[in-house]
Amino acid sequence: MPNPAAPLLAIPATLVLALGLMIMPLPEWLSPWRPEWLAMAVLYWNMALPRRVGVGTAWIAGLLLDVARGALLGQHALALALIAWIAIRLHQQVRFAPLWQQAITVGGMLALYLLVILWVDGITGHEPGTWRYWAPLLTSIPCWPLVFVLLRGVRRRWCPQLA
């Protein structure tokens, strides 16, 4: 019998874990290739439980990411809230698609996410000025099935009764 408070803990716990992965030290050559763990976790919950995890959660997660990475306050929040909104609009179509199709859709949303962040960076004079800015996109798409399967496990284990 699952604890009724479990879903309230499980979802934030996965998001905090994803945040930790976003700032975990990696070797220097690997660092630009870090997949967008937090954005993918937020997208998963948006599509799986759109009534529980919405744009607000995405915005707060983005705000924490801004602070943790020393970016401009609101930069990741804006981008994450935008793609969360799109994910919630599309969740009916995407949820039942095969994993590889999902990965492509998620890739599109992540491209938009990176574009919004790049746009803010450009306005504030922090253009990275290298193609490697887009590297997380290339690593995130193959990682989506992994994120999906892991988080689906979490959802089935701890919050089966939620829709």
Next chain:
Amino acid sequence: MTLDHRHQHLQELRSALATLVYPVQYAADLPLRIGRWTSEQFTTHQTLIARNARLRAENLRLQGRMLRFEALQAENARLRALLDTSSRVREEVVIAELLSVDLDPFRQQVVLDKGRVHDVYPGQPLINAQGVVGQVLEVHPMHSIALLISDPSHALPVRIQRTGLRTLAMGTGNPKRLELRFIPPSEDVRVGDMVLTSGLGGRFPADYPVAQVVHVERPEGAEFAVVQARPLARLDRSREVLLLWSRRQEQAPEPSLEGASPARTPQPGSAPPTEADPQGGEPQGQGEGDA
């Protein structure tokens, strides 16, 4: 909201959120810490003895040099008093450890484990044993965020040791390169020249080593020479840095030899007012070099 931040209205919110996130940052750094701790635990007895002997020898040598340094400093203070230019600063330092948390890979920032409770203040200079590292950007209750000199938005007023030529060291985003700006092609700059802080701008104390010139190019018809330098502090490697508290010395420094460093009395308010702005970078004495 993004624009709001440019005007620093959200400083408190940011500080609160940063404190909230700090445990996550600390946890993300833990695996590395544990790894280092374990490798230290398993260092052999012999290695430790050897290291100990080496450190003792080095300590002796440094202390010997320190004796002369203190005598020279006292003499310097006396001469300066004679010349009536007693605005030298006395410095105190505290060691801060870097959390090796990866911030945005395209910005050169680091997290320090010292914050407001340790009297860190924004704009505080950061050095290590080799040279200047950067300056504190944001101070939070338990930690702070510092900008490295290699950040593209960072400008550091420097001078070239050999000729005294003043210029600006701009970050390039590459931790192994700085750019020296506004040097006319006719100036005498050579590969291998040492670059020191000039103390202009008031934020960094003067005469700390910054970089070494590695590349000089004088393009045909260009207004300024292209000069690149390599920071002496290995910005991407260092694990510990020194936080520097500068304090103006009194009018007439007593010409005694009691150089025993005073107890650290940080005065957060004593940061000289300056136009230097780590975000904008540009206003730090723009025109210095092209005089």
